[in-house]
Amino acid sequence: MRVNRRTVLRGVGVAMSLPWLESLPVWGDDSVTGEQRSEHPRRFAALFMGNGINAEHWWAKGAGDQMELSRSLEPLAPLKSKINVINGLFNKEATGVGIHPGQTGNILSGAPLQKGAVLRGGISLDQVLALRFNDDTPQSSLVLGCEQPITGYHETNFSMAYSSHISWHDANSPVPMEVYPSLAFDSLFDNQGSKRTKSILDRVKDHASHLSRRISHSDQVKLTEYLSSVREVEKQVEKVRSVKNQAEAAAKNAARQMNLMKRPENGLPEDIRDHMRLMCDIIALAFQTDKTRVATLLLCRDLSGLFYPFLDVRLAHHPASHDDLSDAYERVSRYYVSQLAYLASRLEAMPEGNGTVLDHSCLMFISNMWSGSQHDSSKVPLLLAGGLGGTIATGRVLDYGHQDDQHRKLCSLYLSLLNYAGVEASQFGDADAPLKNF
Structure with missing residues (x-):
């Protein structure tokens, strides 16, 4: 016991x-x-936003409580000492393959994707962790979404399943995503x-x-x-x-x-704000009750059709991302960061031993591209919150953009997270070494 x-x-x-x-x-x-x-249990959750962010307002400077945050990252201000802003990492297998599905279906696996009718990618980070914790909790993982998957094929001949799912059991099977909070x-x-x-x-x-x-x-x-x-x-x-x-x-x-x-x-809830907030509440409750220690939440899929009248944004998410440097899309970017801030704040308010549930967790916010107008996946926006049981130093701004490609692999970060969570792994995706200085 x-x-x-x-x-x-x-x-x-x-x-x-x-x-x-x-x-x-x-x-x-x-x-x-x-x-x-x-x-204490170590927990992991990934929150995904499709189609990139407003790059002009995505930056941070300094460290700890003195960290300076850009407009889009401002929702995280109360948690400065418990976040990491990581710039410059990229997913090699999501570059040079065409836009959208090929940039999304391997965001948590780093595996090469296959075009055509047969799905082929790789097991995702969350599901490797789910296997690790499978015997410790009633449910191995939560795989949630706030938007229904889409079917068919993209003009690049990749299945739209790659645009709709970030969690994968194995190379051939996405994990069914639950979009209904009940x-x-x-x-x-x-x-x-x-x-x-x-x-x-x-x-x-x-x-x-x-x-x-x-x-x-x-x-x-x-x-x-x-x-x-x-x-x-x-x-x-x-x-x-x-x-x-x-x-x-x-x-x-x-x-x-x-x-x-x-x-x-x-x-589905008519107001997307209610939907996202309730899904975050369910993840927080699942972590607090130790029903599961692993979760993914697809806030909006790639090629998303969500609308944001409460942000005074006229276009749907995907068309709005084609004007990604606009004030309107900055409001969209900031809104999605606020979902990470909300979930992190919920966990931070839960005492656990000498710390909080957030201290023993790692929450990751990620998008599949840097620029929606350019469909640029040469680097990805990435935020972390929580120290994963003291294994991750927090309150930092880490920039790998000046490193060569070998030392800025997204999968190197994933390999580090696996090791910190207790999974002994020497390779994940295209990485055979943990991320340096992380």
Whole structure:
């Protein structure tokens, strides 16, 4: 058994790990050393935005709390000491192959992609980590999206599946992406059939009451806050579940496929802000409850059709990216960075041992190209938040743009992250060495 100050609340058909409770006695094998007793789960999440950013407003200077952030990175200001801004890395197999799908399908694998009807790429970083943590959590990974996949072929003869999926089981199979928040939530807490009509907290309340009598006052406060956060997400999910159920019935009566319908007719939240925020909440809850330690969130796919009326942007995402140096697209870039900031802030607010859940995690924000107008993938925008259990120094601006190609490989970063997360690997994608000075 894991030896630490985490415990599990159990109820009718549900079990969820609790946050770190200092007043609980350490339980298990007495021979375990103090260092092992204090080990916290290490977690990884990747957030993806298609079609690049506004390069004029994508920079950072300095270090730690004194770091100066550009306009697009400003949402991360409260977390300066816990982020890394990394410039100049590139994915070699996404260059010189044509635009869009060939620049996207291997963003987390670095594998060469095959054109035509047969999909062929490589296992993605998140799924390698999922295999590593498979025996430690009920669910190996969360693979989420805020936009439906597209089918067919691009003019470059690459399948559109490469534009729609960043997580891959193996060379031939993308991991099915869940775009409905209610289904993502249900998968975490085994909400099937009649269980959906009963709150998770009602199912575990007897165990929670028993535990509350055994812990300190400060841990009681922490437990109450934790259960309240679970309930808050649950209430949001209940709202979107009812919308999805209505859309499902309407589609069935009209003999239409929901994935071919536009929101909100397809049951997805009409306001993309609500959709993205809820998906981030679900990842945060999954990490806090230790339901999974690996997640990917495709905020918008390559060739995205999302609209942003709340940003006063008239064009859809993909056409807007063709004017990527405009003020309008800068607002889009900043909005997506704010999603990383929101998730990181959620994890930072969760105490765990002497740190926070963010301290024991690594969140990565990445896009498939630097410039949407030029379809330039010679380098990619990349941000990290969290220290992955103290293995990653934070509060830095790292620039690899002046290095030769051999020393600025995106997959070298991935190899470093694998090793820091406890995966012994000597090669990943096109990299056979970790990223220097990282």
